[in-house]
Amino acid sequence: xxxISKFETxxxxxxxxxxxxxxxxxxxxxxxxxxxxxATNLVLHTIHQKMKSSxxxxxxxxxxxxxxxxxxxxxxxxxxFKSELFADTGYDIALGRxxxxxxxxxxxGEEKTIPIPTNNGLIFRKFSNPSGIIALHIIRNTLQExxxxxxxxxxxxLNEWYAANLGDKFNAS
Amino acid sequence: xxxxxNLDVGLNDAGIDLDELDKAARKAYKALEKKRRETAKANKxxxxxxxxxxxxxxxxxxxxxxxxxxxxxISKSGKTFDQILDEKVNVSFREAFADQAxxxxxxxxxxxxxxxxxxxxxxxxxxIPFIGGLVAAAEFAQAIVSELKKIDNFLKKxxxxxxxxxxxxxxxxxxxxxxxxxNIQEILTTxxxxxxxxxxxxxxxxxxxxxxxxxxxxxxxxxxxI
Numbered sequence: 089x090x091x092i093s094k095f096e097t098x099x100x101x102x103x104x105x106x107x108x109x110x111x112x113x114x115x116x117x118x119x120x121x122x123x124x125x126x127a128t129n130l131v132l133h134t135i136h137q138k139m140k141s142s143x144x145x146x147x148x149x150x151x152x153x154x155x156x157x158x159x160x161x162x163x164x165x166x167x168x169f170k171s172e173l174f175a176d177t178g179y180d181i182a183l184g185r186x187x188x189x190x191x192x193x194x195x196x197g198e199e200k201t202i203p204i205p206t207n208n209g210l211i212f213r214k215f216s217n218p219s220g221i222i223a224l225h226i227i228r229n230t231l232q233e234x235x236x237x238x239x240x241x242x243x244x245x246l247n248e249w250y251a252a253n254l255g256d257k258f259n260a261s
Numbered sequence: 262x263x264x265x266x267n268l269d270v271g272l273n274d275a276g277i278d279l280d281e282l283d284k285a286a287r288k289a290y291k292a293l294e295k296k297r298r299e300t301a302k303a304n305k306x307x308x309x310x311x312x313x314x315x316x317x318x319x320x321x322x323x324x325x326x327x328x329x330x331x332x333x334x335i336s337k338s339g340k341t342f343d344q345i346l347d348e349k350v351n352v353s354f355r356e357a358f359a360d361q362a363x364x365x366x367x368x369x370x371x372x373x374x375x376x377x378x379x380x381x382x383x384x385x386x387x388x389i390p391f392i393g394g395l396v397a398a399a400e401f402a403q404a405i406v407s408e409l410k411k412i413d414n415f416l417k418k419x420x421x422x423x424x425x426x427x428x429x430x431x432x433x434x435x436x437x438x439x440x441x442x443x444n445i446q447e448i449l450t451t452x453x454x455x456x457x458x459x460x461x462x463x464x465x466x467x468x469x470x471x472x473x474x475x476x477x478x479x480x481x482x483x484x485x486x487i
Contacts, residue, residue, distance in 0.1 A: 097293075098290060098293045098294060098297065101286050101289055101290040101293065102290070104286050105283060105286050105287070105290070108279055108282055108283045108286065109283075111279055112279050112280075112283075115279065119272060123270060127268070131268065152264075159272070162272065162273065163271060163272050163273040164269065164270070164271060164272060165269070165270045165272050166267045166268065166269050166270070167267065167268040167270065168265065168266075168267055169264075169265070169266045169267070169268065170263050170264065170265055170266075171263060171264040172263030172264065180262060180263055180264075182263060182264055183262060183263060183264050186264045187264075227264055227266045228266055231266055231267075231268045234268075235268065235269075238268065238270065239270060239271060242270060246277075247277075250277060
């Protein structure tokens with residue numbers, strides 16, 4: 089990243105410093121907006137696509153969201169992703185799909201039955217013993233994969249924003 | 262417990278720190294401001310020195326001539342402006358016609374002879390080396406003839422020509438007035454000599470038909486020489 093600033097007169101510098109002050113005030117707003125937008129369009133969209141192709145239910149996909157952006161310091165921000173879908177029993181199905189499950193027993197509540205698919209159609213029981221689910225770690229893996237492209241995109245947008253607001257005396261390349 | 266994952270992002274990975282930029286700009290501003298103040302101070306000093314006169318003075322005045330000679334103050338010379346102008350004109354005139362009138366020296370001699378013939382003859386006589394009485398007399402006569410020839414050339418070249426021009430102008434003016442009044446006829450024929458009204462130019466016809474045009478054609482436009 090190189091920075092070329094060309095000042096020919098005192099007025100140029102004055103104008104440049106006024107632009108800088110404006111940028112400083114707007115920077116947090118820009119960061120929050122840009123990070124949110126990128127997280128939604130770039131990362132969350134990829135996660136949803138992967139979930140769809142892995143056969144996740146729509147309920148889980150809908151409940152996988154960007155919670156928010158937290159700017160921790162001058163140089164660091166954290167984007168929080170959450171995925172949750174609780175069953176009546178209090179079990180988080182989204183977590184089960186993300187991290188996998190062992191073989192376990194499901195017991196239906198009072199006056200309820202559990203539909204179990206078999207070769208002869210659905211049968212209803214008060215309990216079920218489904219086999220375990222493989223841990224796909226879609227969210228974790230996607231975040232790791234997208235970390236670099238995300239950072240690059242953010243840097244590019246930030247530079248464009250600087251160039252657009254600091255005037256023609258500033259050239260960021 | 263839901264799936265909670267975080268993505269950490271570096272906010273300053275673009276490599277541009279606005280605070281650092283501001284600091285650099287402030288530094289540049291101070292440097293430029295310092296330069297501006299120095300320039301203003303220097304300009305003020307120059308103006309002060311110019312106000313004192315002497316070698317610093319006179320940005321608008323005429324420059325001191327090379328060689329150190331100051332310009333002559335006319336008011337202190339004791340001569341009128343016309344006298345000074347005459348001197349300048351004479352010198353310029355001699356220099357301008359030096360070649361045509363037998364060289365610069367010759368032209369100067371012509372003027373001196375016109376002003377004071379006795380002194381002129383004496384000067385010429387003194388300028389001839391004395392070898393022998395007869396030879397000196399012959400050379401003296403030749404010098405006089407030579408100078409007279411130069412005067413003749415000069416008169417022919419400038420004065421007589423000028424008189425002719427003035428006479429021509431006067432003649433033309435009288436003639437033009439006569440033609441305008443219809444007293445004199447002037448006919449311009451074709452190359453073959455044709456005088457048909459369509460082909461030729463006849464002042465009498467114009468006098469009868471379009472007197473305004475005739476007067477316009479024969480108006481004396483340049484009256485400065487008369």
